[in-house]
Amino acid sequence: MRGARTLLCIAFGLLLADSLNAYGQSAPSREYQLKAVFLFNFTQFVDWPPAAFPEDTASLVIGVLGDDPFGPYLDEIVQGEQVNNRRLTVRRYRRPEDIGACQVLFISKSEDRNLGKVLTAVKGSDVLTVSDADAFASRGGMIQLATEKGKIRLKINVDAARASSLTISSKLLRSAEIVASRDD
Amino acid sequence: MLVSGPSHITSARTEERALHFIDDMITRNAWLLATFCIVSCLALIAPRALAQAPDTIPPPSVLKRLSVEQLMEIEVTSVSRKSEKLSETASAIQVITRSEIRRSGATSIPEALRLAPNLQVAQVGPHQWAITARGFNSTTANKLLVLIDGRSVYTPLFSGVFWDIQDVLLEDIDRIEVISGPGGAVWGANAVNGVINIITRSSKDTHGLYAEAGGGTSLNDFAGVRYGGTIGSHTSYRAYGKYFDRDNGVFSNGDDANDSWRMGQGGFRIDAQTSTRDALTVSADGYGLNENVFSGGTTTASGGNLTSRWSHTLSATSDMSLQLYYDHTQLSNPEPASQFSPGGTLKDRLDTYDVDFEHRFTLGGRNHLVWGLGYRFTHDVVGNSPPLGFFPPHLDHSLVSGFVQDEIALVPNLFLTLGTKLEHNDYTGFEVEPTARLRWSMTSNQMVWAAVSRAVRTPSRVERDLREPSQFPVILAGSSDFESEILVAYELGYRAELGSRVSASVSAFYNDYSDVRSVSFTPATIIPLFFANNLEGETHGVEFSATYQPFGWWQVRAGLDLLKESLHVKPGATDINNALNETSDPERQFSLRSSFDLPRRLELDAGLRWVDTLFINNGGVPAIVPKYSEMDARLGWHATKQLELSLVGQNLLHHHHPEFGVPGPTREELLRAVYGKVSWRF
Numbered sequence: 111m112r113g114a115r116t117l118l119c120i121a122f123g124l125l126l127a128d129s130l131n132a133y134g135q136s137a138p139s140r141e142y143q144l145k146a147v148f149l150f151n152f153t154q155f156v157d158w159p160p161a162a163f164p165e166d167t168a169s170l171v172i173g174v175l176g177d178d179p180f181g182p183y184l185d186e187i188v189q190g191e192q193v194n195n196r197r198l199t200v201r202r203y204r205r206p207e208d209i210g211a212c213q214v215l216f217i218s219k220s221e222d223r224n225l226g227k228v229l230t231a232v233k234g235s236d237v238l239t240v241s242d243a244d245a246f247a248s249r250g251g252m253i254q255l256a257t258e259k260g261k262i263r264l265k266i267n268v269d270a271a272r273a274s275s276l277t278i279s280s281k282l283l284r285s286a287e288i289v290a291s292r293d294d
Numbered sequence: 295m296l297v298s299g300p301s302h303i304t305s306a307r308t309e310e311r312a313l314h315f316i317d318d319m320i321t322r323n324a325w326l327l328a329t330f331c332i333v334s335c336l337a338l339i340a341p342r343a344l345a346q347a348p349d350t351i352p353p354p355s356v357l358k359r360l361s362v363e364q365l366m367e368i369e370v371t372s373v374s375r376k377s378e379k380l381s382e383t384a385s386a387i388q389v390i391t392r393s394e395i396r397r398s399g400a401t402s403i404p405e406a407l408r409l410a411p412n413l414q415v416a417q418v419g420p421h422q423w424a425i426t427a428r429g430f431n432s433t434t435a436n437k438l439l440v441l442i443d444g445r446s447v448y449t450p451l452f453s454g455v456f457w458d459i460q461d462v463l464l465e466d467i468d469r470i471e472v473i474s475g476p477g478g479a480v481w482g483a484n485a486v487n488g489v490i491n492i493i494t495r496s497s498k499d500t501h502g503l504y505a506e507a508g509g510g511t512s513l514n515d516f517a518g519v520r521y522g523g524t525i526g527s528h529t530s531y532r533a534y535g536k537y538f539d540r541d542n543g544v545f546s547n548g549d550d551a552n553d554s555w556r557m558g559q560g561g562f563r564i565d566a567q568t569s570t571r572d573a574l575t576v577s578a579d580g581y582g583l584n585e586n587v588f589s590g591g592t593t594t595a596s597g598g599n600l601t602s603r604w605s606h607t608l609s610a611t612s613d614m615s616l617q618l619y620y621d622h623t624q625l626s627n628p629e630p631a632s633q634f635s636p637g638g639t640l641k642d643r644l645d646t647y648d649v650d651f652e653h654r655f656t657l658g659g660r661n662h663l664v665w666g667l668g669y670r671f672t673h674d675v676v677g678n679s680p681p682l683g684f685f686p687p688h689l690d691h692s693l694v695s696g697f698v699q700d701e702i703a704l705v706p707n708l709f710l711t712l713g714t715k716l717e718h719n720d721y722t723g724f725e726v727e728p729t730a731r732l733r734w735s736m737t738s739n740q741m742v743w744a745a746v747s748r749a750v751r752t753p754s755r756v757e758r759d760l761r762e763p764s765q766f767p768v769i770l771a772g773s774s775d776f777e778s779e780i781l782v783a784y785e786l787g788y789r790a791e792l793g794s795r796v797s798a799s800v801s802a803f804y805n806d807y808s809d810v811r812s813v814s815f816t817p818a819t820i821i822p823l824f825f826a827n828n829l830e831g832e833t834h835g836v837e838f839s840a841t842y843q844p845f846g847w848w849q850v851r852a853g854l855d856l857l858k859e860s861l862h863v864k865p866g867a868t869d870i871n872n873a874l875n876e877t878s879d880p881e882r883q884f885s886l887r888s889s890f891d892l893p894r895r896l897e898l899d900a901g902l903r904w905v906d907t908l909f910i911n912n913g914g915v916p917a918i919v920p921k922y923s924e925m926d927a928r929l930g931w932h933a934t935k936q937l938e939l940s941l942v943g944q945n946l947l948h949h950h951h952p953e954f955g956v957p958g959p960t961r962e963e964l965l966r967a968v969y970g971k972v973s974w975r976f
Contacts, residue, residue: 144368147357151365187354262366285362 146184153193155282159275162236169197176218206231217241247289265289384733384743386801390470397899399928399942404457411839411853412474416954419543419962421458421555424954427474427488429833429879439485442492445619453754463534468495476749476783486749497530497565503976510969514539528567535560543962551962555585571607591628612655621646629681635763638679645673665698683764694718707735721753722778739791750778757825771822782806798840805833812869831861847891855883880906895932917957938973
């Protein structure tokens with residue numbers, strides 16, 4: 111019967127129009143929404159020494175190095191939040207040389223090839239290095255956000271963290287898999 | 295237990311184009327489609343606020359307040375939740391996720407299997423199902439391998455599955471992987487047309503108390519409870535119990551079929567991380583059921599199993615596992631009297647001991663190897679009945695198997711897998727099942743695969759040891775000459791994720807069967823009829839499936855299967871059913887599911903299925919199961935974080951309809967049914 115067929119076409123037409131509309135929206139994928147919240151969580155479970163900040167009133171900076179998978183979502187997450195009386199801000203860096211005062215550095219998968227260089231560049235500067243690059247933790251990164259069986263898992267390289275003056279709370283260590291640096 | 299299965303007559307009709315077919319279907323079910331459209335439009339108009347249903351990701355304000363552990367529980371992907379597994383499998387695999395099972399309102403494993411677009415699922419009655427992939431369906435379908443957590447659940451009596459016995463607390467299923475086509479070297483004999491692997495969640499993921507209860511018109515009452523916790527910091531456990539009570543089906547004239555039944559089951563599971571490199575899982579289940587049979591009497595079954603699995607990581611590129619299980623099944627089935635013999639009770643007691651070892655490792659960066667060894671011992675004791683018996687009544691049977699498979703990275707994104715399984719069974723000796731598969735990741739989200747495989751279906755006790763009736767004169771008998779059925783399958787497939795909203799897959803197959811079971815006779819004496827391997831032929835078809843998620847709160851899944859079968863009797867050989875008895879399959883099968891996350895923490899799911907006519911052989915007289923369309927729907931409400939209420943309607947379109955069986959006064963039909971359920975999660 112033609113009536114039903116017409117109804118179906120209308121319904122699909124509406125749905126198509128709406129989905130084209132939705133295409134422009136800015137929220138990142140579920141995966142990166144979750145990872146952004148993890149970054150926020152890390153600021154609360156890690157202690158930076160006072161020397162890590164240029165001054166008492168400086169904000170806690172979350173830096174994103176390389177291709178930015180979060181977009182404005184990460185800024186939205188940290189807006190209005192405070193950790194130890196410090197505001198949170200997000201900075202984006204294209205190259206390791208551009209990294210300024212930064213307490214949490216998220217290294218995008220796009221920098222995978224230069225990982226060694228990046229980690230050496232920030233060594234000793236009290237930066238918590240985080241990434242979802244392959245085997246990040248065993249390559250010397252501090253916290254790796256790995257996806258296993260559809261869920262996010264944390265892999266923490268305690269030695270790398272200890273080499274800087276950062277203290278990672280036991281609450282965070284408890285939920286993570288502890289990884290050792292691979293001898294290369 | 296009788297092997298008088300249905301059949302399919304080969305059709306000389308030409309293929310209709312898919313569009314034409316859908317059009318046809320639409321015309322026939324106009325009012326149903328109208329309902330779908332109206333619901334869809336309502337959903338479009340509804341405010342786009344994200345419901346707090348667990349399936350959608352919460353807004354930032356909520357996410358920020360979750361603990362790290364809670365964040366780690368959220369699933370990263372929705373449409374592509376399965377993408378990790380699917381993108382690497384060179385076969386026609388479908389994954390049924392836990393949330394799909396919950397939202398469909400399925401109350402049993404066969405009902406959950408309806409969600410796999412590549413399976414044919416037909417319900418015969420309240421406790422009987424005919425399930426297969428790619429043809430050869432019957433209540434004793436024998437070309438599918440079914441596993442629950444690696445434990446094989448098929449019966450050597452007829453190489454099939456007693457679906458009423460297999461039960462799991464559905465809440466604790468992690469996923470069901472359904473592969474249509476020969477499972478490949480890893481799975482082995484009887485994985486001819488497909489493999490179903492029901493995987494339950496680790497007890498690490500099922501902490502706390504879960505309770506459910508409900509009742510309805512066909513599913514009279516049911517209840518289930520599970521409690522999970524930890525022992526120390528490295529061990530998790532859970533224990534569960536469940537019970538249900540189901541009502542009769544009806545005959546085509548609407549009379550009660552008097553086959554209500556009930557079942558109780560309980561069990562536990564322990565998962566321990568005994569060291570950084572070792573994990574141990576131990577699980578056990580026990581069950582008992584009682585079924586009324588319409589011909590009089592009751593069927594009872596009880597049993598249990600104990601499974602343990604140890605995995606050990608040898609290095610970053612090598613790990614192994616060892617699995618042992620013991621399964622005990624006993625059943626007692628009333629067998630009605632026939633014109634050839636008085637009635638009686640058939641009893642069976644089966645003990646299965648199985649050990650399987652597997653080692654996976656990477657060699658030289660290009661080769662991923664898996665190899666394994668297995669041994670299974672079954673001890674079967676049958677208590678024969680006058681209408682039906684197995685001779686010898688006691689049978690001990692050994693199965694030794696080994697397999698090896700190598701996935702070679704020829705060039706980046708092109709993988710060749712070569713593998714074979716070698717088995718030795720007491721009936722036919724050595725069987726070899728080699729496979730070659732090619733997988734090409736054309737782009738990061740599109741994949742093409744092709745495969746050629748040989749698979750065998752080894753004899754079961756029916757083909758070798760049956761006597762129907764037990765006493766002289768025997769009408770139908772097994773034969774010690776019955777050999778394995780052989781399949782050579784050629785497959786081709788394509789899988790893609792087209793943007794973040796759409797995923798689709800297509801699989802095509804050409805199956806060349808030889809030595810398929812026939813019921814043959816020697817012209818001189820006619821009886822006894824005996825099982826022989828006198829059929830051969832081919833089947834071919836295509837399986838489509840697609841998922842479309844236009845918004846976070848709406849997902850649509852569609853599936854279409856096309857199948858053409860062409861079996862014939864080997865030249866010069868005999869088959870009393872003229873090659874019609876082994877198959878009872880629809881040429882076309884279509885499914886459509888829609889899931890909505892609505893405001894106020896509501897969820898609405900609806901599923902439509904349409905199955906083409908089945909051609910069934912009725913003792914030489916062709917008969918049919920008429921084509922039908924049916925719909926299930928579920929409305930769920932997360933009243934609080936812990937409490938979920940749901941209302942489910944099944945088979946809503948007709949008061950009763952048949953899905954399988956030879957027409958006649960005793961063909962059962964399924965009733966329209968409704969049930970309500972409450973579940974608590976603490």
